[in-house]
Amino acid sequence: MLKNKKIATVIAAATLALGITGVAYSYTAPSKYISFDINPSVELVTNAFDKVIDANALNEDGIKILESLDLENKDVKEAVDLLTQSAIDNGYLQENLQNEILVTVATDDADEAVKTQNELGEVVKEELKEENLDKTPVTTENINMERHKEAARLGISPGKMNLIQKLEAVKPGIKYEDYSKKPVKDIMKEIKDIRKENKEATAAVEELDKEQATEANVIEDATKVQDETTIVKSEEDKDVAKVKENKSESKEEKDKKEKTNNGNHGNGNNGNGKGNNGQGKGNNK
Template identity: 35%
Template sequence: MDKDKNFKNQFREAFGQIHAEDELRANTKDFLARQINKKKAHTFPILKTAAAAACLLVAVTAGGAWLYLTPSAYISIDINPSLELGVNRFDRIVSIEAFNSDGQELAEQLDIRYMDYSEAMEELLSEQTVEAYLENNAVMTVTVAGSDEEKTDQILENVETCTAGHSNISCHSGDMAEMHEAHSEGLSFGKYRAYLELKSLDPSVTPDDIRDLSMREIQDLIDSYSGDSTDTDNSSENGPDSENVHHHGHGRHAGEE
């Protein structure tokens, strides 16, 4: 009897220990679950805030990149190479577009992207191909167009300073609408304005007639129609919109409306 009683007591004690361990495990699980939920509750707002901040950073970065890479003004450069430089609102060159094969070759030789436009102009003028053209009495026109008139005038003034040492470079300003017209004809802005001036003297002239001509050749045609030599008048009185034409040499390379 005593053995049976002792066995039953041992059995109850063992069972009680097992039950206690099960209860301890259950309580431990509940405790851990509560702690995890607390952490989640604290972590979720932090994650939401971090995600919102990340989205804002992406938006600001994307917006800033768009702002930086978008031209607000253009500098059209025409000799025989024809190309246009896009200038952003921070005065940096952000695009270079060639309008003929010579322009493409020149663009590939230049390393001026993201350079200040004044420095870019000096770099361009010192490029060997451009120097050779200017030394051989080529005519070069620089035409500035922009959406902001004050900014356009500022760029034009600085460009004039850069080109002041060259008597055969003329500088002009124009508007964006006319520049878009030039592009619709497949011409750079500067060459398009020369085309308009020639067309005013000979209405039969088409963009294709002058597309592959150098600015010197176009100017010679203009002079032949007007009866002037290329070495005569250095003034800007030859166009009705001459107040928008700034020049160091021939001031009649821009077609006027």
């Protein structure tokens, strides 16, 4: 009996140890990565409980807004709120600067990604509203972990990587290093400008196509009228020719008839002449 109690105690202790280990692992294991970009770029690493377990500056400006903050063990919403406040305090978010904020969530859990990005977007907007900066554009996105690894290999935040790839789609041949240090607003502006130019170019081409189509129709109509005029003229020429031909035939027939009539009159006279001769002979008798 005592032996059984010892075994049960050992099992309970082991189970407790495993449980504690499991909780400890869950608390320290990365679950999501949150990148916060203005030009300061900062990345927060959170666990399964949405607690910040690490915070890293991804550029020099990121160091400035992080240096006065202790974000570890804080809820991710509170951490993002503090980051926004620090960016304002350090002069990165001012009305005259017209900066933009990009928050990107990296995780393989799609539902959790959408939920988190929406919540953090609201946190940022609320803080901006309190500071009378509610006109500052805020964009939230989410990516999977493979994309996060790709950004790490490039040495930039996932948010910046996404933006640069969007720019590359409309401006092929760009280099990542030329844009990795640029503020979010500059990259977004270039994307918008190129899209606007393309839209205007497309509209111009469509307008040109319409003009060319109209000109083609005018030429086609003119050609059609010309062809119809030619056909009418040709028909008129045929009619004139036919009239001339009929007139010519009438003259020939008239001449032929006149010749025939003249021939008939000559034969009659000859006959009459013979008759006279015959009469002459009779008189002699």
